[in-house]
Amino acid sequence: MGDIAKGVLGGGWSLLVGWILPTAINLGILAITMGPSLRQVPVANQIFTASPGAKALLLLIASVLTGLILNALQVPLYRVLEGYLLWPARLYARRSRHHRKRRSDLADVLTRTRRARRSAAERMQSAGTAQGPPTPDGEAPPAPDPRNEVLTATQQALLGERLARYPVQDDQVTPTRLGNAIRRLEEYGYDRYRLDSQVLWNELTAMAPEQARRQVDTARTSVDFFIALLYGHTVLVAMALCATSVDSADPPVLLGTAGVLCALCPLWYRAAVAATDEWAAAVRALVNLGRHPLAQAMGLDLPQDIAEEREMWRMVSRMSRSRFHDRAVALNRFRSPPGMGEPR
Structure with a gap:
């Protein structure tokens, strides 16, 4: 049970809250508002005429599977909202x-x-x-x-x-508010220390304190939650508009649902932007606390001078993202003697 609890509170918790829970909310909205209008569709009719237990099980399975798919597609989903993908x-x-x-x-x-x-x-x-000159009644202004x-x-x-x-x-x-809010946390390490956290992310998270890693995962979960809600509402709006052509459709309910969901989409987007504040703070802590153990793990001696440290991380980042060049031997002056790893 202890291992299961650790798994749920770890990466599984981020997946559950960030993607599966908002998917279940969107599927619940679909069943409540559009279900009666879709009964003429054979598959939908079988679903809505099933027993309550079967409906609950089906909702759970659909939420988990759809949430897993959205989690796997989170990179392109984020990039569209950040302005990197599908933007002229x-x-x-x-x-x-x-x-x-x-x-x-x-x-x-x-x-x-x-x-x-x-x-x-x-x-x-x-x-x-x-005090200035007194007023006519003798009091100071x-x-x-x-x-x-x-x-x-x-x-x-x-x-x-x-x-x-x-x-x-x-x-x-970047061209979007969400893209800028995320970009500021992505550039933090490079701007302060010339440590490209995007290139060295796996190494950095592997060596950073566990609490710092957990804070990053927890903070990002809130952003994932609102992003999943936003995409789910967008799909539901399209389905509601298409469902108005079905014979058994109730246009006022469908159009009302589409209108409410359209009004909620900007709210979820703003909430996602605001939630990046905690994410940025967690990444800042990860970089500040993780760069020392990262340097030790890479066999480097962290300089006392901040300018020297910035030069060291610049060379490490460059060597990690591009092919080896003879100029990289300049990194030798930062290497620790064998068996050593303490800062100078």
Whole structure:
């Protein structure tokens, strides 16, 4: 039982919550809203006239199989929403320019509001130490309230959160909000340490602490859940519109279902984008905590100087993603003596 529990709470839990559960929700919506309209279809009629136990078993089997298929197809499913797959070149370029401008505007607004808050705080502090001329009734003039002039600290934090969902470099910006939110966690290791976490992902996850790996899997599960819901709703909308042509169809119910699901799709997309915040934090911890044991496992001596460390990881990443070149012997100066592995 202990091994089964560990399996469920490990990778199996991510599969169950991330893909099978939303698939079961979508199949339940299909059975409740479209089932009566599909009774003229022979296969559907046999399903809906079966016993409750048989229906529950069939729903479970269909949810598991469909969830496994979606899990196997998660790379192309993600890439469509990230803007990497099935996007025309012109649309890709136009939307990327739009998000680069949006990122720049957010950075400008955040900078201005921070300066305004500092100026307002300084004015309020100076007003408290040196009061101005008294008012006609003999009271000192009130100090200016920075909240009346600039954004509050909470509003600034939310603005910074939106800006943080973009990659650091302009050339890394993608045409979709989800693509940018995921790209910022993919570029973290390379931007800070020149460690290409996408190339060295298997090595990094193999050597990182178990808690850090578990946090990454758990955080991604939330994003998977909303992505699966989004794709399932899209399929259900298409089925509802097609089912209106069936003789036994109930157009008001089908159209109403399609309308509600269409309204929910943007909500699930925004929820997926917001859920990447926890995913990005987990990947950040994975890189920060895993790069030291990774260097030791690869027989490298982690330099004390950050510039030297960045140079080491740059060479390691380059050697991992391309063929060997004689210039790679420069990595020898970072290699640990046999039997050693402690940082210098």
